[in-house]
Amino acid sequence: QAALAQAKPKLRCAAVFTDQDIRAEAFRAFGKEIGDMFDFEAFFGGTLFKQGTELVAMQRGNLEMANIAPQDISKQIPAWSILTAAYLFRDADHLQKTFNGPIGTEFKKMARDQLGVHILTPVYFGTRQVNLRGTKKVNTPADMAGVKLRMPPGEAWQLLGESMGANPTPVAFAELYTALQSGAVDGQDNPLPTSRTMKFHEVTKQFVLTNHLVGYDVFSVAAKTWDGMKPDQQAKFQAAAEKTIAGSTAKHLAQEKEMVDYFKSQGLEVYSPNVDAFRDSAQKKYLASALAKDWPAGMLDRINAVR
Amino acid sequence: MNLASPFALTVWALIALSLLGLPIGHAMIAASILYLLLAGQDMGLAAEQLLNGLYNSYVLLAVPLFLFAAELMSIGSMSDRLLRFCNALVGRFRGGLAHVNIVQSVIFAGISGSAIADVAGTGRVIIDMMTRNGRYTASFAAAVTAASAVIGPIIPPSIPMVLYALVADASIGYLFLGGVIPGLLMAAAQMAVIALQASKRNFPVEEKVPLREWPKLTVEAFPALMMPVILLGGIRIGVTTPTEAAAVAAAYAYLISLFLYRSITARQTYIAVLASARSTASIGMLIAGALAFNYVVTIENIPQAVKAVLSAYDLSQTTFLIAVNIILLVLGCLLEGSTILLVIVPIFVPTAQALGIDLVHFGVVVVFNIMIGLVTSPYGLLLFIVARISETPLASIVRDTLPFVWAMIVALIIITFVPDTVLWIPRMSGYQG
Amino acid sequence: MIPALVAAGRWLRRRAENIAAALLATMFIAFLVQIVFRYIFNWPSGWAFELSIVCWLWGVLFGAAFIVDEKDEIRFDVIYGAIPPTARRVIAVVTGIAMLAIYGMSLPAVADYVAFMKVERTAYLKIPFNWLYSIYVVFAVAVLVRYAVLVWRAISRGAAPSAGAGDARGR
Numbered sequence A: 001q002a003a004l005a006q007a008k009p010k011l012r013c014a015a016v017f018t019d020q021d022i023r024a025e026a027f028r029a030f031g032k033e034i035g036d037m038f039d040f041e042a043f044f045g046g047t048l049f050k051q052g053t054e055l056v057a058m059q060r061g062n063l064e065m066a067n068i069a070p071q072d073i074s075k076q077i078p079a080w081s082i083l084t085a086a087y088l089f090r091d092a093d094h095l096q097k098t099f100n101g102p103i104g105t106e107f108k109k110m111a112r113d114q115l116g117v118h119i120l121t122p123v124y125f126g127t128r129q130v131n132l133r134g135t136k137k138v139n140t141p142a143d144m145a146g147v148k149l150r151m152p153p154g155e156a157w158q159l160l161g162e163s164m165g166a167n168p169t170p171v172a173f174a175e176l177y178t179a180l181q182s183g184a185v186d187g188q189d190n191p192l193p194t195s196r197t198m199k200f201h202e203v204t205k206q207f208v209l210t211n212h213l214v215g216y217d218v219f220s221v222a223a224k225t226w227d228g229m230k231p232d233q234q235a236k237f238q239a240a241a242e243k244t245i246a247g248s249t250a251k252h253l254a255q256e257k258e259m260v261d262y263f264k265s266q267g268l269e270v271y272s273p274n275v276d277a278f279r280d281s282a283q284k285k286y287l288a289s290a291l292a293k294d295w296p297a298g299m300l301d302r303i304n305a306v307r
Numbered sequence B: 001m002n003l004a005s006p007f008a009l010t011v012w013a014l015i016a017l018s019l020l021g022l023p024i025g026h027a028m029i030a031a032s033i034l035y036l037l038l039a040g041q042d043m044g045l046a047a048e049q050l051l052n053g054l055y056n057s058y059v060l061l062a063v064p065l066f067l068f069a070a071e072l073m074s075i076g077s078m079s080d081r082l083l084r085f086c087n088a089l090v091g092r093f094r095g096g097l098a099h100v101n102i103v104q105s106v107i108f109a110g111i112s113g114s115a116i117a118d119v120a121g122t123g124r125v126i127i128d129m130m131t132r133n134g135r136y137t138a139s140f141a142a143a144v145t146a147a148s149a150v151i152g153p154i155i156p157p158s159i160p161m162v163l164y165a166l167v168a169d170a171s172i173g174y175l176f177l178g179g180v181i182p183g184l185l186m187a188a189a190q191m192a193v194i195a196l197q198a199s200k201r202n203f204p205v206e207e208k209v210p211l212r213e214w215p216k217l218t219v220e221a222f223p224a225l226m227m228p229v230i231l232l233g234g235i236r237i238g239v240t241t242p243t244e245a246a247a248v249a250a251a252y253a254y255l256i257s258l259f260l261y262r263s264i265t266a267r268q269t270y271i272a273v274l275a276s277a278r279s280t281a282s283i284g285m286l287i288a289g290a291l292a293f294n295y296v297v298t299i300e301n302i303p304q305a306v307k308a309v310l311s312a313y314d315l316s317q318t319t320f321l322i323a324v325n326i327i328l329l330v331l332g333c334l335l336e337g338s339t340i341l342l343v344i345v346p347i348f349v350p351t352a353q354a355l356g357i358d359l360v361h362f363g364v365v366v367v368f369n370i371m372i373g374l375v376t377s378p379y380g381l382l383l384f385i386v387a388r389i390s391e392t393p394l395a396s397i398v399r400d401t402l403p404f405v406w407a408m409i410v411a412l413i414i415i416t417f418v419p420d421t422v423l424w425i426p427r428m429s430g431y432q433g
Numbered sequence C: 001m002i003p004a005l006v007a008a009g010r011w012l013r014r015r016a017e018n019i020a021a022a023l024l025a026t027m028f029i030a031f032l033v034q035i036v037f038r039y040i041f042n043w044p045s046g047w048a049f050e051l052s053i054v055c056w057l058w059g060v061l062f063g064a065a066f067i068v069d070e071k072d073e074i075r076f077d078v079i080y081g082a083i084p085p086t087a088r089r090v091i092a093v094v095t096g097i098a099m100l101a102i103y104g105m106s107l108p109a110v111a112d113y114v115a116f117m118k119v120e121r122t123a124y125l126k127i128p129f130n131w132l133y134s135i136y137v138v139f140a141v142a143v144l145v146r147y148a149v150l151v152w153r154a155i156s157r158g159a160a161p162s163a164g165a166g167d168a169r170g171r
């Protein structure tokens, strides 16, 4: 019975990516690193809590850790929507530096104060690129006019599609392959490895390397759990998260490079458009949107200035 | 396993409540709440899982829409005309209408990606046809309908295969192609059962229809016969997604009944809408119950327990496939299909890969197996639905389904051990596996 | 007074049927709008997409609460259908009380969850989730009332719920 009394507290952790994902590997490694403090139990594939419902599960004390989409945080903290804007982060490095610096501290504090969630680190999973059925070359947003670009359901995603000059069309992820195959939509946008996993290259002709959105989630722990740790435990916990996720980020970057060659070998066109034209158009659309009203003053410039 | 653990007690409670005649959906919700209570967790979680599950399962919307299309087809005389046509076509063969039921499912399989949508869409009509004037017993009609609906998600498009591709990182396109021969094989196996039973049970032969009546019957049935073509065309040329095709089916049935046949009134329209709303709610409760119970299975780490058992044995390819088939067939009697696909199957995939089993082949075998689970008692979703549609006791349907289940298991054995049955078409289309 | 109550009950039931039918019809029309808008006009129609899902969720729970009869329910009737009426009566009391206890005990936690969901709104129509999900509370209360009635009937009148529609053919 003594063993029972000393049983380590359980950390239930939910994530949408599958068991085979690079991030799942990193999360398991994280679990090992903190194994002497906690009994870490991860549920992948959105099996425990559906995508987008993890944050509320944490707030209600039904989940200790989760990989949360910034879009879900912005549902409750509108200021966070700036962190979901197209052409905000240049790349994974810019993302990490922003979160590690004073700007990151401000946003983390909002999440902590308003949601009771302590954010450990951003989890990069690739930069979204446009993937089209048609063969017509795309150089500027004008070339995207009339293109039915599949977007995840939701207004923020719709804005993202519009800011690319396209016609955003909501289609469920599970139906996307057939929708592309039949032409119910003309294209989709996802990080290259995701497009590879879902075999979208089988039913499309080209990848336009728009680099429009640096995809990431935030690895988070319930504030209650975090506060229950001693400072040295917190430091160890934080270091374990940073170390394992950094490994995952490096693997993602390498994989994205590989994918360009892979898709070319499969006979698809892979090329860069006029990214500056896309960035100008997108930032204008975003600043004119209702979302931007909730952005902290001057934040866009401050994030742009992070080097 | 500890027989008094919260999970064990929950399973006992679920079995007891279901056997004692509570609606299955309610029993599953109650069992899930009981688990949360015993495990000391938030009892609001059952509602959380059920609500978020229903709210986030867009593809399930095909179910009420196909139910609605079916109501309209039967109220608006479309099914009568189709019956007369089918009768002329194959009625003179012994067991003709039962064969039609299978062929119709093969045609509809090319439209729908879900077996539930197949049963909801065509089941009502064909059961009516088969049981009219006592041609067949309601239980046999229901059994053929449930068994043949299983073909739906094996022949593309297929929602379960999309889910498998997601968890196994296999090609959706090649999975779809891989399902074609197994789907036809399943249809052949079921038609063999009918042919065998036809003389034994003295199935009816319809009166031969004179050839001069054929053109009229064909013209009358033409709009109904065009339905699969329109749906398939709509999906192929990209007007609709497979889920939206269900709405097109209903709209088409309504417009034909309203303007061409002039056989539907406003009052009848309301009756059709209400009847579909009622079936939607009773089938939806079943899905809701499965969503709530899924949480219990997941948080209890049942998948990990299975994994541990599997890795304790040093399996060969053959023994592994046999073991997986047996486990899935048993689980198919107890759990809902997408729970098995999303929670259980990911455990097997790495082992299959390590043993050198082709993942497209494995996926088709797994989906085929899980589809058989839709018609195996006690937890056969399709059985419950046809029981509801045909207003027949489950017990007699289960009895009449058994020969079909055995035939499908034979087909399963063939596609498991002759991988070419699955992989031939994908390889013809460039698959390198 | 009793006939008046019965008449009021019938009237309410018909209104419930109107609502359930309206939910299904709305879902159907929203689907068509979505297809037409996208294919013919090339307009984004996220709101229609969302409306159809909202109607599906409400259709299931509202329908299960108010328009699904005992005979419409999907149940495992192999054993229950075969036992004699007296035993069925006892079973109806036992299972009914189990349902009352379990659903009843969870009701505060459920209400708490639904109320908490005010922190989020749907993506397009901006419906607060506590409103949207309140249908579950309605459903749970309806289940409690229904099983209370079934238990009361089984005790007082000796009537056990039927084992599904198929069973009714035998009578």
Ligand code: NA
Binding pocket: B101, B102, B104, B105, B122, B126, B144, B145, B148, B149
């Ligand atoms: Na059929």
Ligand code: NA
Binding pocket: B108, B109, B110, B111, B112, B113, B114, B151, B152, B153, B154, B155, B156, B157, B158
């Ligand atoms: Na199909």
